[in-house]
Amino acid sequence: MGAAAARKMGGTRAQIQTVALRLFADHGYEATSMRAIAEQLSITKAALYYHFASKEDIVRALIAAMLVRTAELVQWAEEQEPGPALRREVLSRWADIMQDQGLRMFRFLSANQVAMREITPDKSGMAAQLKRLFAILTPPNASVADQLRARLSLAVINMVGMTASDLDASEDEILAAARLISAELLPKQS
Amino acid sequence: MGAAAARKMGGTRAQIQTVALRLFADHGYEATSMRAIAEQLSITKAALYYHFASKEDIVRALIAAMLVRTAELVQWAEEQEPGPALRREVLSRWADIMQDQGLRMFRFLSANQVAMREITPDKSGMAAQLKRLFAILTPPNASVADQLRARLSLAVINMVGMTASDLDASEDEILAAARLISAELLPKQS
Amino acid sequence: MGAAAARKMGGTRAQIQTVALRLFADHGYEATSMRAIAEQLSITKAALYYHFASKEDIVRALIAAMLVRTAELVQWAEEQEPGPALRREVLSRWADIMQDQGLRMFRFLSANQVAMREITPDKSGMAAQLKRLFAILTPPNASVADQLRARLSLAVINMVGMTASDLDASEDEILAAARLISAELLPKQS
Amino acid sequence: MGAAAARKMGGTRAQIQTVALRLFADHGYEATSMRAIAEQLSITKAALYYHFASKEDIVRALIAAMLVRTAELVQWAEEQEPGPALRREVLSRWADIMQDQGLRMFRFLSANQVAMREITPDKSGMAAQLKRLFAILTPPNASVADQLRARLSLAVINMVGMTASDLDASEDEILAAARLISAELLPKQS
DNA sequence: GATGAATGAGAATTCATTCAT
DNA sequence: GATGAATGAATTCTCATTCAT
Numbered sequence: 001m002g003a004a005a006a007r008k009m010g011g012t013r014a015q016i017q018t019v020a021l022r023l024f025a026d027h028g029y030e031a032t033s034m035r036a037i038a039e040q041l042s043i044t045k046a047a048l049y050y051h052f053a054s055k056e057d058i059v060r061a062l063i064a065a066m067l068v069r070t071a072e073l074v075q076w077a078e079e080q081e082p083g084p085a086l087r088r089e090v091l092s093r094w095a096d097i098m099q100d101q102g103l104r105m106f107r108f109l110s111a112n113q114v115a116m117r118e119i120t121p122d123k124s125g126m127a128a129q130l131k132r133l134f135a136i137l138t139p140p141n142a143s144v145a146d147q148l149r150a151r152l153s154l155a156v157i158n159m160v161g162m163t164a165s166d167l168d169a170s171e172d173e174i175l176a177a178a179r180l181i182s183a184e185l186l187p188k189q190s
Numbered sequence: 191m192g193a194a195a196a197r198k199m200g201g202t203r204a205q206i207q208t209v210a211l212r213l214f215a216d217h218g219y220e221a222t223s224m225r226a227i228a229e230q231l232s233i234t235k236a237a238l239y240y241h242f243a244s245k246e247d248i249v250r251a252l253i254a255a256m257l258v259r260t261a262e263l264v265q266w267a268e269e270q271e272p273g274p275a276l277r278r279e280v281l282s283r284w285a286d287i288m289q290d291q292g293l294r295m296f297r298f299l300s301a302n303q304v305a306m307r308e309i310t311p312d313k314s315g316m317a318a319q320l321k322r323l324f325a326i327l328t329p330p331n332a333s334v335a336d337q338l339r340a341r342l343s344l345a346v347i348n349m350v351g352m353t354a355s356d357l358d359a360s361e362d363e364i365l366a367a368a369r370l371i372s373a374e375l376l377p378k379q380s
Numbered sequence: 381m382g383a384a385a386a387r388k389m390g391g392t393r394a395q396i397q398t399v400a401l402r403l404f405a406d407h408g409y410e411a412t413s414m415r416a417i418a419e420q421l422s423i424t425k426a427a428l429y430y431h432f433a434s435k436e437d438i439v440r441a442l443i444a445a446m447l448v449r450t451a452e453l454v455q456w457a458e459e460q461e462p463g464p465a466l467r468r469e470v471l472s473r474w475a476d477i478m479q480d481q482g483l484r485m486f487r488f489l490s491a492n493q494v495a496m497r498e499i500t501p502d503k504s505g506m507a508a509q510l511k512r513l514f515a516i517l518t519p520p521n522a523s524v525a526d527q528l529r530a531r532l533s534l535a536v537i538n539m540v541g542m543t544a545s546d547l548d549a550s551e552d553e554i555l556a557a558a559r560l561i562s563a564e565l566l567p568k569q570s
Numbered sequence: 571m572g573a574a575a576a577r578k579m580g581g582t583r584a585q586i587q588t589v590a591l592r593l594f595a596d597h598g599y600e601a602t603s604m605r606a607i608a609e610q611l612s613i614t615k616a617a618l619y620y621h622f623a624s625k626e627d628i629v630r631a632l633i634a635a636m637l638v639r640t641a642e643l644v645q646w647a648e649e650q651e652p653g654p655a656l657r658r659e660v661l662s663r664w665a666d667i668m669q670d671q672g673l674r675m676f677r678f679l680s681a682n683q684v685a686m687r688e689i690t691p692d693k694s695g696m697a698a699q700l701k702r703l704f705a706i707l708t709p710p711n712a713s714v715a716d717q718l719r720a721r722l723s724l725a726v727i728n729m730v731g732m733t734a735s736d737l738d739a740s741e742d743e744i745l746a747a748a749r750l751i752s753a754e755l756l757p758k759q760s
Numbered sequence: 761g762a763t764g765a766a767t768g769a770g771a772a773t774t775c776a777t778t779c780a781t
Numbered sequence: 782g783a784t785g786a787a788t789g790a791a792t793t794c795t796c797a798t799t800c801a802t
Contacts, residue, residue: 012782026303034776046778047783055776065310114218131356143259144359145367151357152346152371159345165342167323167332171272181342185371201767223792235798237766408684410600427787429773441707478625493681494598531737533749535729536722543766547721549714550797557715561722565751582761616799617762625797671784 013051015041017065020058021101025108029059041137047075056119063126064114066188068127077136087137087186094133095157095179106158130154139187146187153185205231207255211291215298216325219249219305225281242324245340246309253316256295258288260319267326277327277376284323285347285369286337320344329377336377390564393431394471395421397445400438401481405488406565408493409439436499443496443506449477450509457516467517467566473536474513475559510534519567533565583621585611587635590628591671595678599629599685605667624687633686633696636675640699641668651664657707657756663750664703665727676728700724709757718758 017173019040023032033123034055038045052058073093080086109116120126137150167174209230213222224245228235242248269277288296299306300375310316327340347368357364399420403412416434418425434436453473460466478486489496498504517530537558547554589610593602604625608615624629643663650656668676679686689697707720727748737744 026218027308030218031305031308033774035774045776045782046785049777050782050784073279087286111301112218113301113323114216114243118217118221127356135357144357144363145370147357148364148367149371152342152349155286155349159342166317166324167334167337169337173334177333177338177379180335181375183226183338225793225799234767235794236768236796240765243794245793353763391734406684407688410598411685412774413690415771424788425772426774426789430788433773435772441793490679492598493685494596495601495668498597498601504672505627509654517684523747524737524743525750527739528738528744529751532722532726538721547714547717549717553714554718557713557718560715561719595786604798605796613761616764619762619798622761 012041012043012047014071016058018064021062021108024059024112025104029108029112059116059119062105062108063120066102066109067126067129069102070126070133073097074129074132074136078132079176083090084134084186084188086131088183090133090136091153091157091182091186094154095175095182098157099175103158105160110158137186142187149185149187153182155184156185194254202231202233202237206241206248207252211252211294211298213250214252214302215294219298219302237373241273249306249309250300252295253310257316257319259292260323261309264319264322264326267301268322272326274376274378278373280323280326281347281372281376282369285365285372289365293348300348303309305371327376332377337377339377343372346372346375392421392423392427396431397441401442401484401488403491404439404442405484406471409488409492423446439496439499441489442485443500446482447506447509449482450506452512453477454509454512454516458512462516464566466566469563469564470513470516471533471537471566472559473563474534475555478537479555483538490538490558513565517566522567529565529567536562582611582613583616586618586628587632588622590676590677591632594629594632594682595674595729598679601681612655628690629686632675632678633690636672637699639672640696640703643667644702644706648702652706654756654758658753660703660706661723661727661752661756664724665745665752668727669745673728674751680728707756714755719757721756723752726752726755 014038020032020037023036023040024173034045034048037058038048052061073090077086077090080089131156134147134150137153138147142150157175159178169177206227210222210227213226214231224235224238227248228238242251263280267276267280272281321348323344324337324340328337328341334341347365349368359367387537396417398415400412403416403420407416414425414428417438418428432441453470457466460469494517513534514527514530517533518527522530537555539558573709586607590607593606593610597606597635597661603617604618607628622631643660644732647656647660650659692705702725707723712720727745729748739747
């Protein structure tokens with residue numbers, strides 16, 4: 001099935017997002033041109049603009065997708081009984097999200113934080129969601145160290161994609177190890 | 191003292207590096223133009239090119255500077271008696287390096303990994319130094335988890351600059367907490 | 381009819397080639413900027429880059445066009461019965477080609493040989509075609525002098541554009557004289 | 571003997587001319603930067619400007635040197651008895667001049683005619699000298715063809731450097747052949 | 761006789777974006 | 782839904798040249 005045929009049946013818009021995310025993650029946001037995205041899909045630049053108003057718009061759509069899953073997790077978590085058990089479960093679900101497209105997404109976000117900061121002055125609300133997620137992972141009156149631990153426990157999972165390269169172990173092994181360490185970092189008291 | 195006067199006494203080349211690092215870290219490598227750097231220093235773009243052959247060349251000089259300090263640490267560490275005590279000390283010295291210009295440097299490196307990967311196919315040898323540093327921090331026959339821990343114990347310190355923003359604590363408090371957590375991550379057995 | 385209207389009906393790409401060849405021939409390749417070409421056509425530099433990937437690319441297109449006509453001549457000649465008569469005919473056809481756009485083309489090529497050598501490491505195959513043309517013009521076991529004569533008989537025609545300037549005769553008169561001399565240079569024996 | 575030592579004893583100004591001519595001939599006038607010339611000599615660009623007021627100035631000095639020898643030839647020839655014998659002798663002396671630095675010089679001049687035309691609106695008088703040389707080579711009331719022949723007989727010799735490349739014969743063999751053909755081209759009548 | 765530092769002008773090229781069809 | 786042609790603004794980089802020391 002050629003690129004054109006693929007598009008015919010599978011939502012050009014979705015395809016653009018997939019390709020764009022891959023290129024953004026691999027070469028960086030600024031270094032990825034609309035031309036490059038269009039060429040990968042064998043469509044014209046103008047076609048891109050039919051589906052997305054601008055390059056930033058593609059990013060916003062990408063972040064929005066990630067945001068939905070995060071928001072779902074946050075909402076669910078906030079309805080549960082707080083405590084160490086919940087924290088472990090949240091971490092586990094976060095890892096599940098990451099295992100999917102999420103890892104690539106976070107690789108992109110981490111590696112392009114600066115560009116993103118200037119694109120989305122967080123109208124997307126991702127920062128807000130993360131804040132609530134951190135709150136759930138942090139016991140009341142937590143020390144600065146514990147607050148940092150909460151942030152790191154999430155970050156550890158996201159870092160897998162970046163740190164994996166020089167370790168000789170499969171990505172799955174590494175992700176498993178990351179889940180373990182992540183859990184250890186979690187503040188232990190209620 | 192005007193910008194011109196300041197330059198007269200303080201090595202234009204060094205000034206360029208300082209300003210460039212700040213801009214790269216704040217706005218990203220690709221988003222920082224030679225024009226922007228030149229304007230900050232009140233010199234012309236051409237003057238920039240008198241001191242550095244290219245934009246990439248500035249980055250290389252920046253990385254080389256960081257590399258020197260890393261290499262010194264590695265060399266010193268490799269001459270010591272291995273063991274948990276050394277690992278703690280290495281971590282502590284790493285934090286010292288980072289506290290200086292280093293933090294900004296690592297913020298820049300993390301936030302622009304992709305751009306960097308394409309600029310320095312590690313001819314600079316930073317990756318090699320880090321590998322040796324990891325080796326020192328990792329006991330022989332370490333598990334994958336322990337290998338990851340070693341990497342994270344360094345990363346935690348570098349992440350301070352990025353994660354600090356939403357925590358309400360001074361940068362120093364946060365760095366102190368980071369040192370603590372970093373030490374905890376270190377593999378305990380000899 | 382304004383420049384814009386003219387373009388509408390006459391293939392911008394072709395127009396660019398015509399204008400570029402004229403400027404290259406008149407002012408030299410390096411001395412002709414993309415800006416100059418664009419201005420002549422009342423289009424923007426960016427429009428130029430829509431049609432040609434680079435300045436060199438324009439040259440390559442120009443050479444390719446010349447190459448086609450040369451290749452046709454070579455192919456035809458190689459299918460004919462060799463001998464003095466063929467050689468005269470080849471020379472005559474060469475002059476015909478040159479009379480068209482060709483003269484300007486060769487003026488450009490001669491006057492910019494060095495630049496060209498570095499642009500087309502003869503992937504275009506022009507050198508190969510000329511070699512075959514020389515072979516046709518040279519009897520078997522020709523002396524060095526005769527080999528040189530073959531080359532000169534072609535060159536004489538191409539030189540017209542360059543040498544004409546200070547002679548007080550029309551370009552047509554000169555070309556006629558050149559054809560004559562060219563024929564005389566041809567090795568006489570079979 | 572290093573480059574610096576060489577300069578100490580051998581007139582920097584002369585060295586600059588030699589190097590510049592080589593670079594101009596090899597890479598073209600516009601494509602040869604002052605930087606490139608300076609680097610070849612292991613001196614600074616500024617030093618170049620100590621010896622020559624500008625890049626064009628180097629060219630003018632180069633042409634002036636060639637002009638002297640041409641002018642001498644012209645002057646001598648104009649004092650001789652005209653006729654076929656003189657014409658042959660002139661041609662021969664021209665070939666002698668060319669054999670020296672001259673060939674490189676003419677390769678440079680031919681390959682950069684356009685640039686030269688714009689640099690020296692013949693204040694150097696080379697064109698004038700050549701005109702007189704042509705007059706000597708051309709019998710009174712010569713046909714257009716004969717006038718062209720005169721020009722070609724000189725050109726043939728200058729072309730050697732350019733056409734030699736694909737012939738498998740030594741440069742000396744080729745030059746000898748060129749002298750021969752050149753003489754044949756000369757108008758025969760008085 | 762020469763250098764180090766700097767400049768202003770201009771080069772080629774790339775980019776996100778637009779719009780009539 | 783998509784294309785071909787074009788634009789304006791920006792980018793990296795190079796060049797000839799200058800001048801105080």
